[in-house]
Amino acid sequence: MAATKRTKPYELYYWPNIQGRGELVRLALEEAGAPYVDVARTPKSKGGGVEAILRALRGGLGGAMPFAPPVLRSPSDGVVVAHTAAVLAYLGPRVGLVPKGEASRLEVHQHQLTITDLFAEVHDTHHPLGTSLYYEDQKAAARKRAALFRKERMSKFLRYFERVLAANTASKQRWLVGKERTYVDLSLFQVIEGLSYAFPRALDELAPEIPRLLELHVRVASRPNLAEYLSSDRRIAFNEEGIFRRYPALDR
Amino acid sequence: MAATKRTKPYELYYWPNIQGRGELVRLALEEAGAPYVDVARTPKSKGGGVEAILRALRGGLGGAMPFAPPVLRSPSDGVVVAHTAAVLAYLGPRVGLVPKGEASRLEVHQHQLTITDLFAEVHDTHHPLGTSLYYEDQKAAARKRAALFRKERMSKFLRYFERVLAANTASKQRWLVGKERTYVDLSLFQVIEGLSYAFPRALDELAPEIPRLLELHVRVASRPNLAEYLSSDRRIAFNEEGIFRRYPALDR
Numbered sequence: 378m379a380a381t382k383r384t385k386p387y388e389l390y391y392w393p394n395i396q397g398r399g400e401l402v403r404l405a406l407e408e409a410g411a412p413y414v415d416v417a418r419t420p421k422s423k424g425g426g427v428e429a430i431l432r433a434l435r436g437g438l439g440g441a442m443p444f445a446p447p448v449l450r451s452p453s454d455g456v457v458v459a460h461t462a463a464v465l466a467y468l469g470p471r472v473g474l475v476p477k478g479e480a481s482r483l484e485v486h487q488h489q490l491t492i493t494d495l496f497a498e499v500h501d502t503h504h505p506l507g508t509s510l511y512y513e514d515q516k517a518a519a520r521k522r523a524a525l526f527r528k529e530r531m532s533k534f535l536r537y538f539e540r541v542l543a544a545n546t547a548s549k550q551r552w553l554v555g556k557e558r559t560y561v562d563l564s565l566f567q568v569i570e571g572l573s574y575a576f577p578r579a580l581d582e583l584a585p586e587i588p589r590l591l592e593l594h595v596r597v598a599s600r601p602n603l604a605e606y607l608s609s610d611r612r613i614a615f616n617e618e619g620i621f622r623r624y625p626a627l628d629r
Numbered sequence: 630m631a632a633t634k635r636t637k638p639y640e641l642y643y644w645p646n647i648q649g650r651g652e653l654v655r656l657a658l659e660e661a662g663a664p665y666v667d668v669a670r671t672p673k674s675k676g677g678g679v680e681a682i683l684r685a686l687r688g689g690l691g692g693a694m695p696f697a698p699p700v701l702r703s704p705s706d707g708v709v710v711a712h713t714a715a716v717l718a719y720l721g722p723r724v725g726l727v728p729k730g731e732a733s734r735l736e737v738h739q740h741q742l743t744i745t746d747l748f749a750e751v752h753d754t755h756h757p758l759g760t761s762l763y764y765e766d767q768k769a770a771a772r773k774r775a776a777l778f779r780k781e782r783m784s785k786f787l788r789y790f791e792r793v794l795a796a797n798t799a800s801k802q803r804w805l806v807g808k809e810r811t812y813v814d815l816s817l818f819q820v821i822e823g824l825s826y827a828f829p830r831a832l833d834e835l836a837p838e839i840p841r842l843l844e845l846h847v848r849v850a851s852r853p854n855l856a857e858y859l860s861s862d863r864r865i866a867f868n869e870e871g872i873f874r875r876y877p878a879l880d881r
Binding site: 436440442443444454460462467483486488491493497505506508509521522529530541544554 | 761777778789
């Protein structure tokens with residue numbers, strides 16, 4: 378029975394049609410080879426679908442009431458946790474995606490929170506006035522916000538992470554923290570992947586300044602588990618419902 | 630020597646003229662009665678002033694490179710940590726502001742991350758297009774964003790926390806998590822305090838729906854250490870440089 382208990386898969390509750398913030402959890406689970414069920418992508422008749430997310434948001438899983446997905450449930454210990462960065466902080470030590478030692482783990486978490494902020498800013502490039510309005514109804518404001526984002530924020534975030542990579546001399550491979558890849562390296566891969574979808578021109582312009590980040594992006598993508606995942610149908614394609622959207626008007 | 634080491638004060642690096650995100654760290658340190666130096670508020674000639682923050686941002690304190698303040702340095706163990714929620718996760722167990730047990734601590738942290746998101750949304754009500762523009766240059770967009778924020782977001786966040794308080798039957802006093810106050814209760818106090826400064830009309834309208842939140846606000850404010858702090862000159866007044874700003878045009 379102990380073995381059965383141990384292999385009970387994690388349950389991820391996240392929108393089934395987008396990468397979004399939940400993708401950062403999916404990447405961690407996939408890289409670690411941890412068994413999980415992407416619950417909302419299973420049939421409604423079997424307890425899946427968007428209904429499963431709504432159930433989670435009503436507190437139906439127990440644990441802390443989530444404000445928004447992603448929510449992770451760990452059947453082996455009953456923990457239910459929401460918020461991408463908190464989910465990753467919980468998962469990290471359990472699936473081998475953090476270094477040993479509290480200080481290093483705090484460092485990984487700190488960087489993850491910077492990525493949380495970056496994601497929110499990317500989202501607001503297409504929704505500067507509010508999430509309840511269509512993009513089409515806030516296009517003029519979106520162009521202004523996106524221009525400032527590309528010029529001042531995206532560049533600031535990427536140069537910052539480039540500096541962090543350059544400063545980490547613990548590994549030849551230059552992961553963000555310590556000697557081995559951690560969950561924040563996977564999230565940083567997703568940042569580059571997403572920006573190259575949403576802002577290809579802006580990213581091209583910055584490319585000469587961020588060689589280490591671009592190398593890390595390739596290195597993460599070619600890890601065996603992730604290479605398999607990224608070419609599978611478990612990986613949802615970028616689309617204009619997610620956080621990273623390709624609206625050419627916002628990239629020039 | 631051990632005693633000296635133990636009582637070396639924490640060093641907080643945050644903008645000296647605003648409450649901002651750093652205030653959530655100040656509230657935790659004050660409530661806990663933990664010795665700390667608000668470094669940028671000490672004289673430049675003694676290593677203080679805004680220069681101290683810039684030094685921290687250049688990595689001058691060691692530890693993980695911060696992206697932005699607040700940054701906390703703990704001289705007793707050399708840890709340097711940035712990001713409000715990460716600083717609080719670090720401090721919590723050290724100053725007695727979290728429950729025992731990983732699951733409860735994760736729950737406190739999860740709620741803190743929801744407050745992080747709320748703070749970012751409050752900030753963007755006056756800066757929907759970009760932080761580098763003056764409010765006056767994005768006033769029309771700000772009015773639109775603020776209207777949606779008040780109607781859809783502020784109400785959603787506050788009703789959510791009201792539900793969390795109602796669901797916590799572990800204590801008569803109804804703190805957010807467990808039986809005792811934690812750092813997230815202090816942050817939630819600041820949310821109400823800030824919203825009542827920035828959006829007094831909108832908060833008045835919501836008041837009948839959030840009795841527990843308003844009670845918590847009073848209860849936190851009357852804790853002895855915090856009551857002393859809030860009436861001292863260590864508490865910076867709200868102003869139109871911070872996150873919560875009183876622009877009447879955004880509250881009607």
